Amino acid sequence: MVTIADVARHAGVSSSTVSYVLSGKRAISEQTRLRVQSSVRELGYHPHAGARSLAARRSHIIALMVPLRTDVYVPVMMEIAIAVTTAARRHGYDVLLITNDEGPDGVRRIAASGLADGVVLMDVELDDERIPVLRAQGTQAALIGLADDGRELSCVDHDFAAAGALCADHLADLGHREIAFIGYGSGVYHRHAGYAERTIAGFRGRAEERGLRFLHRTCEGTYESTAGTLARVLADRPGTTGFVVQNEGAIGPLLSLLRTSGRTVPEDVSVVALCQDQLAEQFAPRLTAVTGSAQDLGRVAVEQIVHRLAVANDGGRPADDRVLLTPALTVRDSTGPAPNRPSPH
Amino acid sequence: MVTIADVARHAGVSSSTVSYVLSGKRAISEQTRLRVQSSVRELGYHPHAGARSLAARRSHIIALMVPLRTDVYVPVMMEIAIAVTTAARRHGYDVLLITNDEGPDGVRRIAASGLADGVVLMDVELDDERIPVLRAQGTQAALIGLADDGRELSCVDHDFAAAGALCADHLADLGHREIAFIGYGSGVYHRHAGYAERTIAGFRGRAEERGLRFLHRTCEGTYESTAGTLARVLADRPGTTGFVVQNEGAIGPLLSLLRTSGRTVPEDVSVVALCQDQLAEQFAPRLTAVTGSAQDLGRVAVEQIVHRLAVANDGGRPADDRVLLTPALTVRDSTGPAPNRPSPH
DNA sequence: TCGAAGTGTCGAAGCGCTTAAACAGATGTC
DNA sequence: GACATCTGTTTAAGCGCTTCGACACTTCGA
Numbered sequence: 163m164v165t166i167a168d169v170a171r172h173a174g175v176s177s178s179t180v181s182y183v184l185s186g187k188r189a190i191s192e193q194t195r196l197r198v199q200s201s202v203r204e205l206g207y208h209p210h211a212g213a214r215s216l217a218a219r220r221s222h223i224i225a226l227m228v229p230l231r232t233d234v235y236v237p238v239m240m241e242i243a244i245a246v247t248t249a250a251r252r253h254g255y256d257v258l259l260i261t262n263d264e265g266p267d268g269v270r271r272i273a274a275s276g277l278a279d280g281v282v283l284m285d286v287e288l289d290d291e292r293i294p295v296l297r298a299q300g301t302q303a304a305l306i307g308l309a310d311d312g313r314e315l316s317c318v319d320h321d322f323a324a325a326g327a328l329c330a331d332h333l334a335d336l337g338h339r340e341i342a343f344i345g346y347g348s349g350v351y352h353r354h355a356g357y358a359e360r361t362i363a364g365f366r367g368r369a370e371e372r373g374l375r376f377l378h379r380t381c382e383g384t385y386e387s388t389a390g391t392l393a394r395v396l397a398d399r400p401g402t403t404g405f406v407v408q409n410e411g412a413i414g415p416l417l418s419l420l421r422t423s424g425r426t427v428p429e430d431v432s433v434v435a436l437c438q439d440q441l442a443e444q445f446a447p448r449l450t451a452v453t454g455s456a457q458d459l460g461r462v463a464v465e466q467i468v469h470r471l472a473v474a475n476d477g478g479r480p481a482d483d484r485v486l487l488t489p490a491l492t493v494r495d496s497t498g499p500a501p502n503r504p505s506p507h
Numbered sequence: 508m509v510t511i512a513d514v515a516r517h518a519g520v521s522s523s524t525v526s527y528v529l530s531g532k533r534a535i536s537e538q539t540r541l542r543v544q545s546s547v548r549e550l551g552y553h554p555h556a557g558a559r560s561l562a563a564r565r566s567h568i569i570a571l572m573v574p575l576r577t578d579v580y581v582p583v584m585m586e587i588a589i590a591v592t593t594a595a596r597r598h599g600y601d602v603l604l605i606t607n608d609e610g611p612d613g614v615r616r617i618a619a620s621g622l623a624d625g626v627v628l629m630d631v632e633l634d635d636e637r638i639p640v641l642r643a644q645g646t647q648a649a650l651i652g653l654a655d656d657g658r659e660l661s662c663v664d665h666d667f668a669a670a671g672a673l674c675a676d677h678l679a680d681l682g683h684r685e686i687a688f689i690g691y692g693s694g695v696y697h698r699h700a701g702y703a704e705r706t707i708a709g710f711r712g713r714a715e716e717r718g719l720r721f722l723h724r725t726c727e728g729t730y731e732s733t734a735g736t737l738a739r740v741l742a743d744r745p746g747t748t749g750f751v752v753q754n755e756g757a758i759g760p761l762l763s764l765l766r767t768s769g770r771t772v773p774e775d776v777s778v779v780a781l782c783q784d785q786l787a788e789q790f791a792p793r794l795t796a797v798t799g800s801a802q803d804l805g806r807v808a809v810e811q812i813v814h815r816l817a818v819a820n821d822g823g824r825p826a827d828d829r830v831l832l833t834p835a836l837t838v839r840d841s842t843g844p845a846p847n848r849p850s851p852h
Numbered sequence: 853t854c855g856a857a858g859t860g861t862c863g864a865a866g867c868g869c870t871t872a873a874a875c876a877g878a879t880g881t882c
Numbered sequence: 883g884a885c886a887t888c889t890g891t892t893t894a895a896g897c898g899c900t901t902c903g904a905c906a907c908t909t910c911g912a
Contacts, residue, residue, distance in 0.1 A: 165898055176862045181900060208619035213898035215557030216867050237581040247604050259592050259604040274553035385791035414759040446730035510868055521892050526870060558868035561897045
């Protein structure tokens with residue numbers, strides 16, 4: 163193993179000089195700096211992470227707590243996790259992966275052992291039991307999802323309300339008057355999952371402003387469930403010409419079922435999906451979709467933590483910070499003008 | 508921060524005694540042990556990870572290198588990552604997430620800095636450039652996927668050849684004689700991705716033994732691509748009554764297209780999928796599928812590393828180890844006896 | 853010309869832990 | 883009763899790094 167002392171010897175300086183060259187915390191002459199840097203390269207020196215974290219009391223590790231089982235679409239979670247990792251690397255941090263089944267104790271363990279300098283929590287619930295632990299330990303954290311009580315915390319999330327409103331606007335603009343909102347399974351709403359509630363609230367608000375009639379129906383995302391939901395929608399509101407789908411699993415079945423029932427998209431009915439663009443592109447027809455960037459979510463969370471750590475390190479008290487990412491609607495082939503046939507009501 | 512000295516003082520012993528109680532590396536009287544343990548609990552002591560890794564020269568961290576972009580179905584990757592994490596915790600390890608875009612340098616960095624004791628590599632290619640680095644650094648590793656040269660390495664993967672053979676057997680047993688194998692996009696085969704090649708080889712071998720005629724066609728997994736592939740298959744071999752699908756993205760479109768073209772599943776044609784059970788359950792009809800456990804993949808990889816570390820720590824030289832997990836076929840509603848109508852050739 | 857201020861480097865303490873070696877006391881052996 | 887053995891505990895030496903304070907040297911202002 164190559165140590166800082168080896169580098170120092172090789173460059174003919176003291177080890178503290180090598181340390182200062184590497185950290186940039188003190189002025190070092192150009193000449194010395196270059197000599198040290200070339201020794202580092204030549205010897206393939208990498209500082210020992212444990213020694214560093216012991217001496218500097220910072221591990222340069224961010225913990226990422228992912229939900230074990232989730233109703234969040236898994237590829238999106240993965241995208242966030244990878245974005246967190248690459249963003250962290252850009253700031254000189256590594257990412258420790260921990261699962262939610264460790265619960266609040268996991269947060270305690272990571273923080274108390276100095277394993278991580280900060281924590282990114284995914285799938286935060288409105289009243290999350292990990293949050294009091296963060297406060298008690300004084301651990302820097304960024305939450306993906308909005309907590310009930312955001313005091314002294316950093317949060318980032320999609321602006322789901324805006325996403326819902328975008329859907330309503332788009333369909334209203336196209337002249338649709340009867341809309342069905344196909345949401346997540348009922349369990350998600352019973353848990354009061356923030357993203358689900360905020361989306362439907364945003365949609366409802368805008369739909370009312372624009373004078374739309376609409377129905378909100380839950381759907382588990384399987385073929386059978388989607389078939390049942392669709393049948394009920396068409397029975398209750400046969401004049402429905404617009405669909406908003408938030409459950410990724412329901413999209414394929416819905417398109418299939420609409421086709422089978424003799425409705426063409428977008429001539430007879432329009433479909434707007436709340437899902438990532440990549441998924442929206444995979445269906446036929448390609449779906450008009452409202453998307454927020456999962457990558458940005460991860461990146462912003464990391465930047466929030468890095469900022470909090472910097473402030474805390476300078477003896478400051480990081481302020482709370484709440485970022486909502488604006489979603490975008492991309493028009494594709496699944497939405498068109500409302501058909502002219504008179505609405506049956 | 509609570510240190511080992513605090514615990515020692517609280518329990519009225521020396522700090523080395525506390526250390527020995529915690530590690531179990533030396534005999535400690537029952538009485539002392541209990542006293543120390545209760546002090547640990549009372550003070551909420553967690554050993555400082557950096558100090559521990561510095562002194563013991565082991566970080567108790569396993570690095571997990573995930574592919575950045577992949578043709579592997581993302582939820583499967585996530586399942587593996589989570590299985591690695593939970594398995595690692597069971598053995599007292601944490602998991603550091605690193606992305607493949609760091610490449611071989613990433614492995615070097617992690618190993619040289621003592622950040623991780625071992626590395627799990629996902630999505631290993633037949634001739635992977637990270638492997639020479641592992642050998643050079645003497646880093647313990649487990650590969651998920653089979654490397655070209657497995658000397659002194661631990662590998663684990665699904666037995667994709669057996670999975671392919673299972674598909675052939677099942678369709679042959681049902682009396683099908685003309686089969687189409689819908690594979691991954693051509694890029695996957697050009698890269699000589701092991702799992703794709705081994706599956707098709709296993710399928711081909713068994714198909715020939717059982718006297719099946721078959722066609723292997725690539726498919727990118729989008730709706731358009733699947734439509735094109737299916738059209739060509741039906742044009743070339745109109746008598747095809749059995750389909751094997753390996754590309755997760757092609758399943759939905761294929762079922763849709765078969766229905767549209769007037770073929771019912773499983774009365775007219777049978778479909779076997781190579782995908783996880785959870786996905787197979789989501790379609791209508793529910794799919795007969797061949798599955799290997801992604802969780803086992805992660806668990807075995809961790810066990811391999813933990814074992815290698817234990818052997819290496821005792822001064823031994825870990826042997827190579829290659830585990831192939833046996834896949835299972837679950838019969839559901841998408842396969843049935845071949846129809847009686849005479850095959851047109 | 854002298855002291856003050858600035859610049860670049862070094863020495864050494866110490867971060868919290870593990871572990872080899874020493875040691876104290878009980879127990880067994882001849 | 884002297885000595886070896888075993889058990890349980892402590893002492894102390896690091897592990898490789900960061901960082902404070904000291905120091906030597908240069909530059910500057912008065």
